[in-house]
Amino acid sequence: MDLEQRAASLRAMRDDTFDVLVVGGGVTGAGIALDAASRGLRTAIVEAQDWAAGTSSRSSRLVHGGLRYLYQLDFKLVAEALKERGRLLSRIAPHLVEAQPFLWPLKTRVIERAYSAVGVGLYDALALAGSGFRKTVPVQRHLSHRGALRRFPDVDPKALVGAIEFYDARVDDARLVITLVRTAVHHGAEAVSRAKVTRILKDDSGAASGAEVVDLESGDSITVRAHRIINATGVWTERTQDLAEARGGLKVLASKGIHIVVPRERIRGDAGMFLRTEKSVLFIIPWQHYWVIGTTDTAWHEQLEHPVPTSADIDYVLDHANSVLSRPLTRDDIIGTYAGLRPLLQPTVLDETKSTKVSREHTVAEVVPGMVSIAGGKLTTYRxxxxxxxxxxxxxxxxxxxxxxxADLPLLGAEGYVATRNRADALAGRYGFDHDRMEHLLARYGSELPELLAAIDERPDLGEPLAAAPQFLRAEVHRACTHEGALHLEDVLVSRVRLNSEARDRGESAVDEVAELCAQALGWDAERLGLEKANYLRRVAAERAAEEQPTDEAASAARLAGEPVA
Known part of the structure; x- marks a missing residue:
C-alpha cells in the first residue's frame, strides 16, 4: 500500500459499485475486508484515522484463549479462541504470532495446584482438539518453588510456592491489522485510510445504498455506492449507526485498559507472568527488547480518539506488578505507556425488532436494510x-x-515463511546482521523479508540502523511508507516503527532521521516536513503531560492539547 494504491482506490470508490463497504480499519474491519474480498466480493474499506489507530494498536498484544474464562465455565468461548490461536500460529500468520510461555504463580501447595492443573489441563485439551490434535504450543508443566525461580529469577520468592507454566501467544497487534489490510488489497479490495464516513446513503425503499466519504488528506468528498455496508468501528459503533438515522443497531460502552513498557533487561525472566487481580488480570509479557505490563479495566467517558493513562492508572499497574517482583519497578523504569478502549457490547440491541446474530463474545445486528453492525469479541477471534x-x-x-x-488463507509474509527462516544464517552473513537483528526482521516481515533486503540492495543507506533507535533499520521506515500505508510521521512512529510506546523519549530523538526518510518516500517538501515533525512533537508533549494527570478528564484535556495543526 502506497500513495499510488491509495489514489487508485479513491478513484475506484468514486466510480464503482461495491458488494461490500466496510467502515472501520481495526482488526475486525480489516478481517472483514479480507473475508469479503477473498470470497470474490467487490470490497472497499475506509478508516477515518490510520489503520489500527484505535483499540487494535493499543491491546495487550496477545493471541490467547482466555484462561480466566474457563473459571466462568465458558468452554465454548475458550475453545473457539484456542482454535483460532492454533490457526494463526500454524497457517495464517506464523511470522507475526509467536508462542509465549507464562507462569501462573501458586500461593498454596496442594489445593490450588490441583484445581489450577485441572483448569490448565482443560485449556491444553481444548487447544489440541481445536487444532486437530496437532500440537501448536507445548502443554503445561509444573514447577517447584526452585524451578519457578529458575524460569523467572526476578520473582519475589515469597510471592509463590511454585508455578504452572502454560502457553499462549503474542502478536504485534498493529502489524497484524496492517498485514490484514494489505492481504485484502492483494485479493482485490480497495482500501483507504484517513477517509471519514459522514453520511450513510439510502435508496427509495430506505435501504442503505452507500456512503458519503471525506478524504481527510485532500478535503474532497466522494460518494461510495455499495449493496451492503458493514460497520466495524468498535467504540465508535453508535456514532456510525447514527449516520444512518436508524433506530436499530448495537449499544457499546468504552472501557479503558492501560499498559506500561519497561526495558527487557530490567526484569530477569524467560517466561511471562499471569496474575489474577481483584478487577481483571495482569500480564507481564516479555518481548525481544522490552516487557509489556497491563492491564486495567475502567469506564471511559471522555473523547474516543486519544485515550490516555492517568498517573493513578500507572500506579495501579506498578503496584500489582511489584506484588510479585523481587526488585520493584519505579516510574524511572518505564520507557513507554499506552491506553486503549475496549468496545464493551451491551446485552441488548437498540431495536429488538431488528434481526441479530449473537455470539458469546460478539453480536451482529441489522441497523437498516443493507447495513449491519458488529461489535464485541477480541483480537484473537477477529477471523x-x-x-x-x-x-x-x-x-x-x-x-x-x-x-x-x-480459515486456511495465509496472510502476506506467511506463505514460504519457514523456507525464509531456514535461509536466516545465509542472509545474516550477506548483510552483516546478527541473530538478534534477524529474529526481529523475520518476526515483522516473514517471507516478505527478501523484498526489504532488495530495497537495501538498491539503496545501501537503508541497511543502516536508525541512529537514535538501532533496533530498527532505516529500510523499515522506508517500507512503512512504500508498502504499509503510512501517510504521516505519527503513522510510522506509532504503529509501524513503534517508538512512540517502546522508547523512553517516545521517538523524539529519532524524529529528524525518520521524518527525512518519510519525506523521501512520500514526496514531502520542506514545509510539509517541518509540519510533520512539529505535529509529532506536539503529540509527544501532550502524551507526557496527560500521564501526569490524576483523572481521566484532566488527562484527556491534556492529550487534546497535542492535536495536529493542519
Missing part, C-alpha cells in the same frame, strides 16, 4: 467475527454460495 459479519450481511443463501475461505 470468526469477520466470517459471521459477512455471512450475516450476505444472507444465508448467498453466504452458502460464497463461503468464507480465511
Amino acid at each position: 470468526v467475527m469477520a466470517e459471521d459479519a459477512v455471512d450475516f450481511a450476505l444472507g444465508r443463501r448467498a453466504a452458502k454460495q460464497r463461503p468464507s475461505v480465511t
Whole structure:
C-alpha cells in the first residue's frame, strides 16, 4: 500500500459499485475486508484515522484463549479462541504470532495446584482438539518453588510456592491489522485510510445504498455506492449507526485498559507472568527488547480518539506488578505507556425488532436494510467475527454460495515463511546482521523479508540502523511508507516503527532521521516536513503531560492539547 494504491482506490470508490463497504480499519474491519474480498466480493474499506489507530494498536498484544474464562465455565468461548490461536500460529500468520510461555504463580501447595492443573489441563485439551490434535504450543508443566525461580529469577520468592507454566501467544497487534489490510488489497479490495464516513446513503425503499466519504488528506468528498455496508468501528459503533438515522443497531460502552513498557533487561525472566487481580488480570509479557505490563479495566467517558493513562492508572499497574517482583519497578523504569478502549457490547440491541446474530463474545445486528453492525469479541477471534459479519450481511443463501475461505488463507509474509527462516544464517552473513537483528526482521516481515533486503540492495543507506533507535533499520521506515500505508510521521512512529510506546523519549530523538526518510518516500517538501515533525512533537508533549494527570478528564484535556495543526 502506497500513495499510488491509495489514489487508485479513491478513484475506484468514486466510480464503482461495491458488494461490500466496510467502515472501520481495526482488526475486525480489516478481517472483514479480507473475508469479503477473498470470497470474490467487490470490497472497499475506509478508516477515518490510520489503520489500527484505535483499540487494535493499543491491546495487550496477545493471541490467547482466555484462561480466566474457563473459571466462568465458558468452554465454548475458550475453545473457539484456542482454535483460532492454533490457526494463526500454524497457517495464517506464523511470522507475526509467536508462542509465549507464562507462569501462573501458586500461593498454596496442594489445593490450588490441583484445581489450577485441572483448569490448565482443560485449556491444553481444548487447544489440541481445536487444532486437530496437532500440537501448536507445548502443554503445561509444573514447577517447584526452585524451578519457578529458575524460569523467572526476578520473582519475589515469597510471592509463590511454585508455578504452572502454560502457553499462549503474542502478536504485534498493529502489524497484524496492517498485514490484514494489505492481504485484502492483494485479493482485490480497495482500501483507504484517513477517509471519514459522514453520511450513510439510502435508496427509495430506505435501504442503505452507500456512503458519503471525506478524504481527510485532500478535503474532497466522494460518494461510495455499495449493496451492503458493514460497520466495524468498535467504540465508535453508535456514532456510525447514527449516520444512518436508524433506530436499530448495537449499544457499546468504552472501557479503558492501560499498559506500561519497561526495558527487557530490567526484569530477569524467560517466561511471562499471569496474575489474577481483584478487577481483571495482569500480564507481564516479555518481548525481544522490552516487557509489556497491563492491564486495567475502567469506564471511559471522555473523547474516543486519544485515550490516555492517568498517573493513578500507572500506579495501579506498578503496584500489582511489584506484588510479585523481587526488585520493584519505579516510574524511572518505564520507557513507554499506552491506553486503549475496549468496545464493551451491551446485552441488548437498540431495536429488538431488528434481526441479530449473537455470539458469546460478539453480536451482529441489522441497523437498516443493507447495513449491519458488529461489535464485541477480541483480537484473537477477529477471523470468526469477520466470517459471521459477512455471512450475516450476505444472507444465508448467498453466504452458502460464497463461503468464507480465511480459515486456511495465509496472510502476506506467511506463505514460504519457514523456507525464509531456514535461509536466516545465509542472509545474516550477506548483510552483516546478527541473530538478534534477524529474529526481529523475520518476526515483522516473514517471507516478505527478501523484498526489504532488495530495497537495501538498491539503496545501501537503508541497511543502516536508525541512529537514535538501532533496533530498527532505516529500510523499515522506508517500507512503512512504500508498502504499509503510512501517510504521516505519527503513522510510522506509532504503529509501524513503534517508538512512540517502546522508547523512553517516545521517538523524539529519532524524529529528524525518520521524518527525512518519510519525506523521501512520500514526496514531502520542506514545509510539509517541518509540519510533520512539529505535529509529532506536539503529540509527544501532550502524551507526557496527560500521564501526569490524576483523572481521566484532566488527562484527556491534556492529550487534546497535542492535536495536529493542519
